[in-house]
Amino acid sequence: MKAIRNYLDKIKPQFQKGGKYEKFHSTFDAFETFLFVPDRVTHTGSHIRDALDMKRTMTMVIIALIPTLLFGIWNAGYQFYLSQGQEAGFWTIVWEGFLRVLPIIVVSYVTGLAIEFAFAQARGHEVNEGFLVSGMLIPLVMPVNIPLWMVAVATAFAVIIGKEAFGGTGMNVFNPALLARAFIFFAYPGDITGDKVWVAGLTTGQAVDGFSGATPLAHAAAYQIDQIPPLHDLFLGFIPGSIGETSKLAIFIGAAILIITGIGSWKIMFSALLGGLTMSYIFNLVGANPYMEIPPLTQIMMGSFLFGIVYMATDPVSAAQTEKGKYIYGFLIGLFSIMIRVFNPAYPEGTMLAILLMNTFAPLIDHYVVEANISKRMKRSAKLTNA
Amino acid sequence: MTKIIKIRRGLDLPLVGEAEKVVTGYSAKTYAMKPTDFAGLVPRLRVKEGDVVKAGSPLFVDKFNERVTFTSPVSGRIEEIVRGEKRKVLEIRVVKSEMDEYEEFRKGDPASMTPEEIKDELLKSGLWPLIRQRPYAIIANPDHQPKAIHISGFDSAPLAPDYDLIIHGKADEFQTGLNALVKLAPKVHLNLRKGEGVSKVLLNSKGVQINYFEGPHPAGNPGIQIHHIGPVNKGEVVWYLRATDVLLIGRLFLEGRYRPEKVVALTGGGVKKPQYLRMTAGACMEGIALQHVKEGNYRIISGNVLTGTNIGHNGFLGYYDWQISVIREGKYHEFLGWALPGADKLSASGTFLSRLFPGKKFDPDTNLHGGERAFVLTGQYEKVLPMDIYPVYLLKAILAQNIDKMEQLGIYEVAEEDFALCEFVCASKIEVQSIIRQGLDLMRKEMS
Numbered sequence: 001m002k003a004i005r006n007y008l009d010k011i012k013p014q015f016q017k018g019g020k021y022e023k024f025h026s027t028f029d030a031f032e033t034f035l036f037v038p039d040r041v042t043h044t045g046s047h048i049r050d051a052l053d054m055k056r057t058m059t060m061v062i063i064a065l066i067p068t069l070l071f072g073i074w075n076a077g078y079q080f081y082l083s084q085g086q087e088a089g090f091w092t093i094v095w096e097g098f099l100r101v102l103p104i105i106v107v108s109y110v111t112g113l114a115i116e117f118a119f120a121q122a123r124g125h126e127v128n129e130g131f132l133v134s135g136m137l138i139p140l141v142m143p144v145n146i147p148l149w150m151v152a153v154a155t156a157f158a159v160i161i162g163k164e165a166f167g168g169t170g171m172n173v174f175n176p177a178l179l180a181r182a183f184i185f186f187a188y189p190g191d192i193t194g195d196k197v198w199v200a201g202l203t204t205g206q207a208v209d210g211f212s213g214a215t216p217l218a219h220a221a222a223y224q225i226d227q228i229p230p231l232h233d234l235f236l237g238f239i240p241g242s243i244g245e246t247s248k249l250a251i252f253i254g255a256a257i258l259i260i261t262g263i264g265s266w267k268i269m270f271s272a273l274l275g276g277l278t279m280s281y282i283f284n285l286v287g288a289n290p291y292m293e294i295p296p297l298t299q300i301m302m303g304s305f306l307f308g309i310v311y312m313a314t315d316p317v318s319a320a321q322t323e324k325g326k327y328i329y330g331f332l333i334g335l336f337s338i339m340i341r342v343f344n345p346a347y348p349e350g351t352m353l354a355i356l357l358m359n360t361f362a363p364l365i366d367h368y369v370v371e372a373n374i375s376k377r378m379k380r381s382a383k384l385t386n387a
Numbered sequence: 388m389t390k391i392i393k394i395r396r397g398l399d400l401p402l403v404g405e406a407e408k409v410v411t412g413y414s415a416k417t418y419a420m421k422p423t424d425f426a427g428l429v430p431r432l433r434v435k436e437g438d439v440v441k442a443g444s445p446l447f448v449d450k451f452n453e454r455v456t457f458t459s460p461v462s463g464r465i466e467e468i469v470r471g472e473k474r475k476v477l478e479i480r481v482v483k484s485e486m487d488e489y490e491e492f493r494k495g496d497p498a499s500m501t502p503e504e505i506k507d508e509l510l511k512s513g514l515w516p517l518i519r520q521r522p523y524a525i526i527a528n529p530d531h532q533p534k535a536i537h538i539s540g541f542d543s544a545p546l547a548p549d550y551d552l553i554i555h556g557k558a559d560e561f562q563t564g565l566n567a568l569v570k571l572a573p574k575v576h577l578n579l580r581k582g583e584g585v586s587k588v589l590l591n592s593k594g595v596q597i598n599y600f601e602g603p604h605p606a607g608n609p610g611i612q613i614h615h616i617g618p619v620n621k622g623e624v625v626w627y628l629r630a631t632d633v634l635l636i637g638r639l640f641l642e643g644r645y646r647p648e649k650v651v652a653l654t655g656g657g658v659k660k661p662q663y664l665r666m667t668a669g670a671c672m673e674g675i676a677l678q679h680v681k682e683g684n685y686r687i688i689s690g691n692v693l694t695g696t697n698i699g700h701n702g703f704l705g706y707y708d709w710q711i712s713v714i715r716e717g718k719y720h721e722f723l724g725w726a727l728p729g730a731d732k733l734s735a736s737g738t739f740l741s742r743l744f745p746g747k748k749f750d751p752d753t754n755l756h757g758g759e760r761a762f763v764l765t766g767q768y769e770k771v772l773p774m775d776i777y778p779v780y781l782l783k784a785i786l787a788q789n790i791d792k793m794e795q796l797g798i799y800e801v802a803e804e805d806f807a808l809c810e811f812v813c814a815s816k817i818e819v820q821s822i823i824r825q826g827l828d829l830m831r832k833e834m835s
Contacts (some may be wrong), residue, residue, distance in 0.1 A: 053757025
């Protein structure tokens with residue numbers, strides 16, 4: 001540790017102004033601050049600062065994602081052996097899933113971080129930590145059979161068009177990970193829809209008789225309500241789906257971590273859940289088709305609804321910024337997720353589109369919340385001048 | 388009509404080094420007045436090096452309102468006028484003489500004086516700058532008629548001095564000070580902490596409206612109190628000061644002399660034995676650094692750790708300060724510090740292990756704990772700013788220099804000290820207080 005520090009101090013001058021590798025200042029800085037919290041001290045204002053920084057913040061989100069990742073790896077292996085009709089031990093299953101999931105994670109991180117570093121370098125900024133989270137979210141919202149080159153293209157699109165074009169972390173309008181998924185959905189719909197993509201090996205190989213690979217949502221969309229797995233399977237996650245979305249238990253653990261640490265907004269999660277339940281209940285009352293008649297609890301346990309509202313809707317940059325706005329933003333995400341899911345015939349899930357839609361409207365919600373504050377203040381002043 | 392106001396948002400930082408309730412004497416060889424203690428002030432000097440002054444003799448005045456005088460806290464000889472960049476005056480240092488000599492001012496009960504006479508006396512003696520105003524958080528303009536005067540009867544900042552201890556037994560001085568202030572405004576509010584142990588001197592105050600506040604810091608900030616009792620609207624002026632400052636004003640009228648003796652809390656993890664010290668305003672820290680500060684690299688701050696000024700080991704107590712904080716300098720690299728469990732890390736978030744030990748006290752240092760980033764997290768500032776104001780929107784309006792938006796979002800109601808906790812909690816390490824001051828200065832320039 002001391003040796004690393006000494007080495008860094010030795011090579012540091014080469015990366016500073018006038019040094020041989022001045023151009024790679026941002027890269028050096030990123031690695032240095034990764035290894036060591038900088039020795040910078042306060043100069044103006046508050047002399048002491050909270051120990052929380054952006055690296056810690058992003059680390060917490062990644063920790064909150066780990067349960068879903070671990071379960072996703074296991075489930076990828078489990079679904080594979082299930083489709084082959086074979087029995088396999090726990091570690092065999094995990095190993096199979098690991099081999100399927102790891103490449104997607106690696107491709108996502110390498111592509112995204114390379115672009116982040118290049119942009120930071122070109123701008124002379126420090127490298128932002130935002131992609132640490134996006135890089136993990138992207139694999140978790142993909143089907144396990146996604147071709148790797150598509151992951152790379154989608155990640156590049158999300159980072160360049162979705163984030164850097166707006167000015168980098170903190171300035172983006174849309175959640176980068178969702179943008180990556182939406183990109184594949186619209187550019188290569190065949191690889192992210194249907195019954196074959198969710199279970200490893202199904203796109204090329206054969207499954208045993210009776211195994212379709214269809215997700216609960218696909219069953220629901222086809223009105224095969226009796227085919228939807230029981231509630232406890234939906235909750236624990238022994239079902240086909242995107243890598244990270246299937247286990248609701250893992251998602252609840254992640255949500256608890258986000259809420260306890262104060263990093264994720266419970267207001268958004270809570271109001272989105274409420275919105276989803278409300279919409280499901282309204283559909284129950286209408287009951288025009290079998291999809292509408294699905295009980296609210298089953299409705300929210302299916303698909304990526306919970307994953308979306310816990311990890312995606314709470315992204316502070318693309319969500320509503322005001323506290324009152326967060327309630328409205330979350331509620332509408334829940335409402336639209338279920339509404340799009342039930343009404344959209346082309347694609348069984350609605351959460352992705354609902355969150356992206358509300359990302360667009362978040363600034364508008366905030367605008368009205370802040371305007372209300374302003375008009376209150378202006379009225380108070382006006383009363384004074386009239387009196 | 389007494390009001391009880393409950394402040395819900397805010398944060399009390401649990402720090403080590405609270406001053407024990409013992410008062411000992413402290414005197415220094417050198418004393419100084421610092422024009423930099425006063426936001427936006429352009430000083431015009433009235434003395435040169437070598438001049439002999441008494442306590443209460445003018446050292447400099449406000450260039451734009453020469454009635455506002457700044458006087459010497461002690462009698463002696465002007466040792467040095469310290470200047471900085473562009474010959475900006477930083478300090479006027481006075482070497483204290485053996486014998487104390489005082490300028491004589493009018494002695495008498497302010498109750499029988501006219502407002503103009505009271506103002507005149509405060510202006511001449513150098514006590515006027517204790518009274519500040521919203522908007523802009525600057526020295527009050529004596530030509531204005533304020534809507535009200537607010538006196539904060541407690542300090543809620545980390546390790547803040549206990550006003551009840553300082554004011555105890557000084558009923559005469561305090562009430563005389565209040566008698567002067569009630570002549571200057573149609574209404575005077577005295578805002579006290581709700582709870583046990585509030586000094587009888589404060590509770591028995593006459594001629595003022597007493598309000599009670601409860602809740603975490605910044606409940607003791609005048610800005611927060613004004614916001615909850617009667618917010619400043621465009622075109623209005625509210626004056627404010629601290630209860631401890633009222634003592635100095637009362638003493639002037641009782642004794643006819645400017646004798647700014649203070650009981651200052653010496654606090655923080657860097658102090659050997661945290662306690663109260665009786666000293667005269669503007670005292671040099673040299674003796675404190677030698678006697679009271681632990682061995683090692685420590686920062687001496689005049690004021691509290693959130694809003695004070697780093698004055699160095701040979702600096703001088705600030706004009707408004709009743710507290711000295713000493714904390715460790717944080718100039719070190721921490722290996723993977725952002726990833727450690729952090730049982731000893733002070734944080735308002737729940738991301739460190741220290742969250743599991745409620746009641747634990749911390750000894751934080753001056754390390755920034757990270758690099759500056761764009762605004763990412765939301766809702767952080769709102770949790771510690773008990774005002775009906777959208778802090779991030781206001782800060783962005785200031786950065787964009789959008790005068791209209793600043794006004795609409797409530798710039799008149801705020802001061803940098805109200806945003807100190809926002810700066811503390813900020814995960815993006817944004818210098819919130821400097822931005823607010825920039826905004827106030829810009830607004831003031833625009834409106835004059």
